[in-house]
Amino acid sequence: MADQELRIIAPTAIVGYGFQESSLERALQKNPHLIACDGGSTDPGPNYLGMGKAFVGRDAAKRDLALMLQAAVERKIPVLVGTSGGAGGDAHLQWTREIVEEIARENNLHFCMALIHAEQSKEYLSKKLAAGKIQPLWPLPPLTQEAIDRSSTVVGMAGVEPYIAALEEGAQVVLCGRSDDAAIFAALPIKEEFDPALGWVAGKLLECGAACAVPRQKYGSEGITVTVREDHILVEPNHPGLSCTPLSVSTFFLHENETPIHHTEPSGILDLSQLHCEAVDDRTVKVAGARFLPRDRYDIRLEGVELVGYRCICVSYTRDPVLVQCIDRYLDNVRGLVAKRVDGMGVRPEDYKLVFRVIGKNAVMGEREPVKEVLAHELGVIMEAVAPTQDLANEILGLARQAGKNMHYEGKLCDEGCLTFPYSPSDIPAGPVYQFNMLHVVEPDHPLEMFPIEYVTV
Amino acid sequence: MAKIRDLAVVCRSKNASPFLLTLDMVFPDRKTFAKVQASGVINKGLISRLYSVREEDVLLVEFAPGNAFKATIPRLYGSGAVEDSDVYGAQQHGPLMDVEIPI
Numbered sequence: 414m415a416d417q418e419l420r421i422i423a424p425t426a427i428v429g430y431g432f433q434e435s436s437l438e439r440a441l442q443k444n445p446h447l448i449a450c451d452g453g454s455t456d457p458g459p460n461y462l463g464m465g466k467a468f469v470g471r472d473a474a475k476r477d478l479a480l481m482l483q484a485a486v487e488r489k490i491p492v493l494v495g496t497s498g499g500a501g502g503d504a505h506l507q508w509t510r511e512i513v514e515e516i517a518r519e520n521n522l523h524f525c526m527a528l529i530h531a532e533q534s535k536e537y538l539s540k541k542l543a544a545g546k547i548q549p550l551w552p553l554p555p556l557t558q559e560a561i562d563r564s565s566t567v568v569g570m571a572g573v574e575p576y577i578a579a580l581e582e583g584a585q586v587v588l589c590g591r592s593d594d595a596a597i598f599a600a601l602p603i604k605e606e607f608d609p610a611l612g613w614v615a616g617k618l619l620e621c622g623a624a625c626a627v628p629r630q631k632y633g634s635e636g637i638t639v640t641v642r643e644d645h646i647l648v649e650p651n652h653p654g655l656s657c658t659p660l661s662v663s664t665f666f667l668h669e670n671e672t673p674i675h676h677t678e679p680s681g682i683l684d685l686s687q688l689h690c691e692a693v694d695d696r697t698v699k700v701a702g703a704r705f706l707p708r709d710r711y712d713i714r715l716e717g718v719e720l721v722g723y724r725c726i727c728v729s730y731t732r733d734p735v736l737v738q739c740i741d742r743y744l745d746n747v748r749g750l751v752a753k754r755v756d757g758m759g760v761r762p763e764d765y766k767l768v769f770r771v772i773g774k775n776a777v778m779g780e781r782e783p784v785k786e787v788l789a790h791e792l793g794v795i796m797e798a799v800a801p802t803q804d805l806a807n808e809i810l811g812l813a814r815q816a817g818k819n820m821h822y823e824g825k826l827c828d829e830g831c832l833t834f835p836y837s838p839s840d841i842p843a844g845p846v847y848q849f850n851m852l853h854v855v856e857p858d859h860p861l862e863m864f865p866i867e868y869v870t871v
Numbered sequence: 872m873a874k875i876r877d878l879a880v881v882c883r884s885k886n887a888s889p890f891l892l893t894l895d896m897v898f899p900d901r902k903t904f905a906k907v908q909a910s911g912v913i914n915k916g917l918i919s920r921l922y923s924v925r926e927e928d929v930l931l932v933e934f935a936p937g938n939a940f941k942a943t944i945p946r947l948y949g950s951g952a953v954e955d956s957d958v959y960g961a962q963q964h965g966p967l968m969d970v971e972i973p974i
Binding site: 455456457458460551552553660663666667669670671672673674685690716721768770776778779780797799846847848849 | 880881885886887888889890891893895897899921922923924928930932934936937938939941943945947949950951952953954956957958959962963965966
């Protein structure tokens with residue numbers, strides 16, 4: 414098939430981010446062989462994997478999936494979705510499956526669907542750890558059994574192999590749990606024996622929709638179409654108002670990675686040191702020069718989260734010119750008073766955390782903020798308590814809010830309250846807090862070992 | 872003298888994983904990129920000073936096809952950890968904007 418070409422549409426960056434219907438229509442005129450879309454990211458943080466929840470709305474996801482499925486079923490071409498439901502755990506995969514089944518019922522669509530599970534059991538991870546088959550990625554230390562035991566949810570990032578297996582089994586719709594972003598799109602070109610480097614490079618560009626086109630986000634989230642040929646690919650945005658340029662495409666290879674030159678995939682390294690991008694017309698770019706360097710070792714990246722506790726926050730601020738200049742000392746005093754009160758409740762210091770985020774000083778960069786002097790005339794203070802139960806977090810935050818509103822500082826004239834609050838109630842219970850505790854690679858015995866595939870007739 | 876904010880078309884930060892922060896600076900053409908490169912200002916020492924990170928923890932890459940410099944450093948805290956202040960790592964580029972390039 415290497416003398417033919419393969420046309421792949423990514424309608425948007427993430428299922429649920431949306432796109433104009435006319436953009437998809439326009440892309441469909443090219444008679445694509447595949448419609449595929451990334452469904453998630455670790456970007457929004459650990460909570461979504463921990464809670465099993467999506468970070469896009471159900472209606473938004475359903476709208477995008479319905480347009481993709483209708484177009485694909487009509488044309489008898491496959492639809493692949495990776496990192497389903499935002500984080501790619503079993504709960505996320507189930508959420509996406511239910512939406513797809515609902516769309517099929519409402520539109521009388523029928524197809525064979527594959528569900529690729531990516532959640533990993535503690536037993537499997539413990540066995541692999543004991544066998545020396547789990548290694549850390551920079552900058553984490555080696556994995557410990559304790560970290561596995563503390564984990565709430567762990568997923569593996571699927572490579573192209575489970576997608577290829579599902580397509581070979583006859584699935585038209587493939588929903589995958591956590592996935593390597595590029596693998597969603599690289600699977601078909603690799604299955605059809607195109608140069609794997611071109612499959613992976615196509616995947617890198619398709620995984621974020623039209624983020625490789627300019628003006629970036631002018632029309633909100635949009636998609637692109639990639640044509641994979643024998644020795645190059647062509648990339649063109651679906652929306653007529655967007656353009657791919659050699660610079661917009663080259664710089665997209667910097668997106669969310671350590672280096673644009675070497676990209677580590679499960680079965681090898683995508684080497685872009687000889688990357689060459691040139692304009693074909695004013696909207697389309699030809700990309701060549703990518704090489705794929707296979708490795709003997711096959712690695713799957715793990716992502717895991719653990720529950721840290723429960724959070725309560727309040728938003729407060731001050732416009733008192735004296736307090737603005739002594740805010741650090743003041744908050745240290747508040748912290749000291751709260752510590753005494755919490756100690757009096759019989760709670761150990763290591764069992765809770767009290768965080769003050771001072772907006773106008775160093776809320777964004779924290780300890781890394783190089784500007785030390787406060788230049789603002791007003792400051793925001795987000796107070797935050799994290800404790801083993803929601804009730805305790807609420808209790809501690811209440812103490813901090815009360816102390817923060819009233820405590821003394823040198824030169825204080827505003828004795829009715831030096832911090833004030835935009836909301837009533839001021840305290841907002843924010844639920845469970847998770848943290849990422851794993852970013853390691855595991856060596857499975859076989860590329861499909863960690864990704865059982867379930868087939869459903871819809 | 873010119874500041875990076877006056878020369879670059881992109882100056883941004885983002886997570887490169889939940890535990891890494893990456894900083895991208897893209898210049899509009901090969902000529903500007905070459906001048907910035909020749910100035911030697913963008914180096915591991917600069918990133919080390921601006922972000923209070925050890926030089927040996929800075930991965931610095933020049934990417935000529937994209938007229939770009941990329942520096943990657945460990946995050947102080949994992950994305951979304953209690954002590955973290957920027958879940959996406961998307962607002963850590965500020966200190967780079969005012970770096971002066973003798974050009």
